[in-house]
Amino acid sequence: MEVLVALLAFALLAVVIAVIAAPLRASLARPPERKRERVSPERAELEAEREAKYREIRDAELDFRTGKLSREDYASLDAALRSEGLEILNRLEALDDRPKTDPEVED
Amino acid sequence: MADLGRICLLLALVVCAYGIFAAVYGVRTGRVEFSESARRAVYALAIILTTAFAVLEIAFLRNDFAFNTVADTSSRTTPTFYRAAAVWSSQEGSLLLWAWLLSLWSSLALFLVRRRMRDIAAYATAVLLGFAAFFISLMIFYATPFATTSPAPAEGVGLDPLLRFPTMMIHPPMLYSGYTLCTIPLAFAVGALATRRVDADWIKAIRRFAFAAWLFLGVGILLGARWSYSELGWGGYWGWDAVENASLMPWLTGTAFLHSLMIQEKRGMLKVWNVSLVLATGTLAVMGTFLVRSGILNSIHAFGGATLGVPFVVLIGILIAGSIYLVVSRRDVLRSEHRLDSLLSRESLFLANNVVLVALCFVIFWGTYFPLISEALTGTEASVGPPWFDRYTVPLALILVLLSGIGPVIAWRRATLANARRNFLAPLLGALATLVVLVAAGVTERPFALAMFCCAGFVFASVAQEFVRGTRARRAIAGEPPPLALLALVRRNRRRYGGYVVHVGIAVLFVGVAASSSFQHAVEQRIAVGGSTRVGSYTIRYVRPTATITPKEDRAHTGSTLALGAVLDVSKGKRHVATLRPSEGFYDSGEPAQGSVGHLIGGQAVSHISMSAGLTRDVWTAIAPDISTPALQRIVTIGNRTLSAEEAPIAIGVLAREYLKHPPAAEFHFIVSPLVMWIWIGGLIVFGGGLIAIWPAPSTVRRRVALRSRSAHGLARA
Numbered sequence: 097m098e099v100l101v102a103l104l105a106f107a108l109l110a111v112v113i114a115v116i117a118a119p120l121r122a123s124l125a126r127p128p129e130r131k132r133e134r135v136s137p138e139r140a141e142l143e144a145e146r147e148a149k150y151r152e153i154r155d156a157e158l159d160f161r162t163g164k165l166s167r168e169d170y171a172s173l174d175a176a177l178r179s180e181g182l183e184i185l186n187r188l189e190a191l192d193d194r195p196k197t198d199p200e201v202e203d
Numbered sequence: 204m205a206d207l208g209r210i211c212l213l214l215a216l217v218v219c220a221y222g223i224f225a226a227v228y229g230v231r232t233g234r235v236e237f238s239e240s241a242r243r244a245v246y247a248l249a250i251i252l253t254t255a256f257a258v259l260e261i262a263f264l265r266n267d268f269a270f271n272t273v274a275d276t277s278s279r280t281t282p283t284f285y286r287a288a289a290v291w292s293s294q295e296g297s298l299l300l301w302a303w304l305l306s307l308w309s310s311l312a313l314f315l316v317r318r319r320m321r322d323i324a325a326y327a328t329a330v331l332l333g334f335a336a337f338f339i340s341l342m343i344f345y346a347t348p349f350a351t352t353s354p355a356p357a358e359g360v361g362l363d364p365l366l367r368f369p370t371m372m373i374h375p376p377m378l379y380s381g382y383t384l385c386t387i388p389l390a391f392a393v394g395a396l397a398t399r400r401v402d403a404d405w406i407k408a409i410r411r412f413a414f415a416a417w418l419f420l421g422v423g424i425l426l427g428a429r430w431s432y433s434e435l436g437w438g439g440y441w442g443w444d445a446v447e448n449a450s451l452m453p454w455l456t457g458t459a460f461l462h463s464l465m466i467q468e469k470r471g472m473l474k475v476w477n478v479s480l481v482l483a484t485g486t487l488a489v490m491g492t493f494l495v496r497s498g499i500l501n502s503i504h505a506f507g508g509a510t511l512g513v514p515f516v517v518l519i520g521i522l523i524a525g526s527i528y529l530v531v532s533r534r535d536v537l538r539s540e541h542r543l544d545s546l547l548s549r550e551s552l553f554l555a556n557n558v559v560l561v562a563l564c565f566v567i568f569w570g571t572y573f574p575l576i577s578e579a580l581t582g583t584e585a586s587v588g589p590p591w592f593d594r595y596t597v598p599l600a601l602i603l604v605l606l607s608g609i610g611p612v613i614a615w616r617r618a619t620l621a622n623a624r625r626n627f628l629a630p631l632l633g634a635l636a637t638l639v640v641l642v643a644a645g646v647t648e649r650p651f652a653l654a655m656f657c658c659a660g661f662v663f664a665s666v667a668q669e670f671v672r673g674t675r676a677r678r679a680i681a682g683e684p685p686p687l688a689l690l691a692l693v694r695r696n697r698r699r700y701g702g703y704v705v706h707v708g709i710a711v712l713f714v715g716v717a718a719s720s721s722f723q724h725a726v727e728q729r730i731a732v733g734g735s736t737r738v739g740s741y742t743i744r745y746v747r748p749t750a751t752i753t754p755k756e757d758r759a760h761t762g763s764t765l766a767l768g769a770v771l772d773v774s775k776g777k778r779h780v781a782t783l784r785p786s787e788g789f790y791d792s793g794e795p796a797q798g799s800v801g802h803l804i805g806g807q808a809v810s811h812i813s814m815s816a817g818l819t820r821d822v823w824t825a826i827a828p829d830i831s832t833p834a835l836q837r838i839v840t841i842g843n844r845t846l847s848a849e850e851a852p853i854a855i856g857v858l859a860r861e862y863l864k865h866p867p868a869a870e871f872h873f874i875v876s877p878l879v880m881w882i883w884i885g886g887l888i889v890f891g892g893g894l895i896a897i898w899p900a901p902s903t904v905r906r907r908v909a910l911r912s913r914s915a916h917g918l919a920r921a
Binding site for chain 1: 204218221235236247322404407468625
C-alpha cells in the first residue's frame with residue numbers, strides 16, 4: 097500500500113509540475129518578450145461598451161414596441177443612443193491596428 | 204490512503220503559495236509566462252483537490268474507520284447512498300468540499316478569461332488561491348480530513364440521522380457552489396480595483412458567475428427549506444436560524460448586484476455601489492461558512508467545535524479592511540459617468556429595489572449577529588426570534604414583490620406619466636381583482652397576507668402584459684404565429700424575459716409563504732389508538748400502530764434500528780382524504796454503556812414525517828411514540844442483562860411486538876397548511892427563469908460582427 101501511495105504521489109507531483117511549468121518552459125524556449133493579450137484592455141473595454149450600447153438600443157426599441165415609450169420619446173432616445181454608439185465605434189476605429197477580435201454579440 | 208490525502212493537502216498549499224507569488228510577480232513585472240503559470244496553478248490545484256476528495260469519498264464508501272472523520276460520521280449500518288454524502292456532514296469533509304468546489308469554479312472562470320483581462324485575471328488568481336490556501340491551511344493545521352487512528356475501530360458512530368434525507372446529497376454542494384462562486388466576482392473586483400480598470404469589461408466577465416452564484420445559492424437555500432419541512436419534525440420551512448440567515452444574506456446582496464450591474468452596463472453609473480455589493484456578497488459568503496464552521500452561534504446546522512473561529516475572524520477582518528481600502532483608494536476611477544435622467548425610470552426602480560434588498564440584508568444581519576453583539580456589550584447572551592424578523596422583513600418583502608411588478612412596465616432612462624398610467628392599468632386591475640375575490644371569499648383577517656396576494660396579482664398581470672405585448676410586437680415585425688413569436692422574443696431577450704419569469708416565481712413563492720404562515724392550523728395532541736382529533740376542517744384518526752425492526756426495511760431507508768409509527772386516516776366530512784404513516788426512527792448510539800440492547804435504540808430519535816401534499820393544502824403529520832412505558836423498558840432492561848451483542852436484536856423484535864400488541868398513546872403533531880406546494884413551485888419557476896437568463900445565446904443566434912467593415916451595420920441592426 098505504501099508503495100502504491102508513493103507512486104500515486106509522484107505521479108500527481110509530475111502532473112502538477114508539468115501543468116504549472118509549461119508556460120515557463122515555453123518562454124525559455126523562445127526569447128522572452130512581453131506577450132500581448134489577444135484583446136487589448138482598451139479594445140476590450142470599448143467592445144464591452146459597444147455590446148452594452150447595442151443591447152440598450154434593442155431594449156429601447158422593445159420598450160417602445162411594448163408601449164412603455166411614446167413615439168417622440170423613443171425617437172429622441174434612439175437618436176441619442178445611436179449617437180453614443182457611433183462615438184464608441186469611432187473610438188474603436190481610432191485604435192491602432194492591433195489584433196482585433198470578432199466579438200460575439202447576443203442577437 | 205490517508206497518507207495520499209495528507210500529501211495532496213501539503214502539495215495543494217505549496218501550489219497555492221507558488222500561484223500567488225507567480226500571479227503577483229507576473230503582473231508586476233509584465234512577465235506573462237508567470238501569470239499563465241499562476242493560472243495553471245489553479246488547474247493543478249483542482250487536480251490535487253479532486254484526488255484528495257476522491258481519497259476521502261473512497262474511505263467513506265469502503266467503511267475505512269481508520270479515518271477519524273469516517274468513524275465519526277459514518278457506520279456500516281448507514282445506507283450507501285448516505286455514506287457517499289457523509290463526506291460533507293463532518294467539519295473536515297465540508298472544508299475539503301469548499302476548497303474543492305472553489306478550485307473547480309476558479310479553474311472554469313480563469314479558463315474563460317484566459318485571453319482577456321490578463322492583469323485583472325492575475326490579481327483574481329492570487330485572491331482565489333488565497334482563499335484556497337486559507338481553507339487548505341485549516342485542513343492541515345486545525346481539522347484534517349485525513350487524520351487516522353490505529354487500530355481502526357470496528358464500527359463508526361454513524362451519520363447524524365437528521366442528515367439522512369435525499370436532498371442532503373445535493374443541498375450542501377449547491378450551497379457551497381453558491382458560496383464559492385460568490386468569491387469569483389469578489390476576486391475579479393479586487394483585480395479590477397487593483398488595476399484601476401473598473402469598466403464594462405470586468406462586469407461582463409463576472410456577470411455569468413454572479414448569476415450562477417445567485418442561482419446555486421437560491422437552489423441550496425430552497426433545498427434546505429425543503430429538508431427543514433420534511434425532516435426536522437417541527438413542520439416549518441424557515442425558522443430564521445443563524446445558518447439559514449447566513450446563506451440568505453449573500454443571496455440578497457447578489458440579487459441587488461444582478462439588478463444594479465445592468466445600470467452600470469448601460470449607463471456607467473453605480474460603480475462604487477456595484478463593487479461594494481460584489482465585495483459584500485463575497486465577504487458574506489465567507490461569513491456564512493464561518494457561522495457554520497465556527498460553532499459560534501447556536502444552530503441546528505452548527506458543526507461543533509469553535510476551533511476555527513479565530514482564523515475565520517482574521518480572514519473576514521482582512522476582507523472587510525481590504526475592501527474598504529480598495530474602494531476608498533480607487534474612488535477617482537469609480538466616479539459615475541452619467542446621472543439619472545428621470546426619477547420615473549427603470550434605473551430608479553432598480554435603485555429602490557437595491558435599497559430594499561440591502562435593508563432586508565441589514566435587518567437579517569442584525570438579527571443574526573445580535574446575540575454576539577449583545578454578549579460582547581453586556582456580557583449576557585440575548586437572541587431575537589421569528590416575530591422580531593417578521594416585524595421588519597414582512598413589510599420589506601411586500602415592497603420587494605410590488606417593485607418586481609412595477610419594474611417590468613417602466614422604461615429605461617425615462618418614462619412619461621401618460622405611458623405609466625396606461626401600463627399600470629392591467630397590473631392594477633390584476634391586484635384589484637385579487638382583492639375582490641379574496642374579500643368575497645372572506646379572507647380578510649390577515650392584512651399582510653392579503654396585501655401579499657394583491658401584490659402577487661399585480662406582478663402576474665404586469666409580467667403577463669409584458670409577454671403579451673412583446674409577442675404582439677414580435678408578430679408585427681416577423682409575422683410569426685404566437686407560440687413562435689413568444690419563443691423568438693424570449694430567445695432574443697433572454698435576460699429580460701428570464702428575469703420576468705424569476706419575478707413571477709418570487710411572487711408565487713411569497714404567495715405560498717404568506718398563505719401557509721397566515722392560515723395554518725396546527726395541533727399537538729396525545730392520542731390513543733382509535734382516537735381522533737380535528738385540525739382545521741380535517742379529522743385525523745389514529746387507526747393502528749406500526750413497528751419496523753430491520754434497518755433495511757425501514758420505510759425511510761435511513762438505517763434506523765427500530766421505527767415505531769402509526770397509520771392515520773385523514774378525512775374531510777365523510778370523504779376519505781389520505782392514509783398517512785408517520786414514524787420515528789430509533790438509531791444505534793454506539794455507546795456500549797447503554798447496554799447490549801439499549802444502545803441499539805439509544806441514539807438520537809428522528810421523526811419521519813408523513814404528509815398528503817397538494818396544490819391547495821398540505822396535511823403534515825409527525826409522531827413521537829412513547830417507549831418509556833414500564834412494559835417496554837422492562838424488555839430493554841432484561842435484554843441488557845441477559846443478551847449478548849449478537850443476540851440483542853431479538854429483544855428489539857420483542858419490543859416491537861409488545862408495542863404493536865399494547866400500543867401506548869402517542870404524541871402527535873398535525874399541521875394543515877394551505878399552498879405550501881407553491882413555495883416549491885415558485886422556487887422551480889425562479890430556477891427556470893434563472894436558467895433562461897443565464898443560458899448562452901445559441902450559436903445560430905449569435906452573430907459575429909466584424910469590427911471595421913460591419914460596425915455601422917451592427918449599430919443599424921442593434
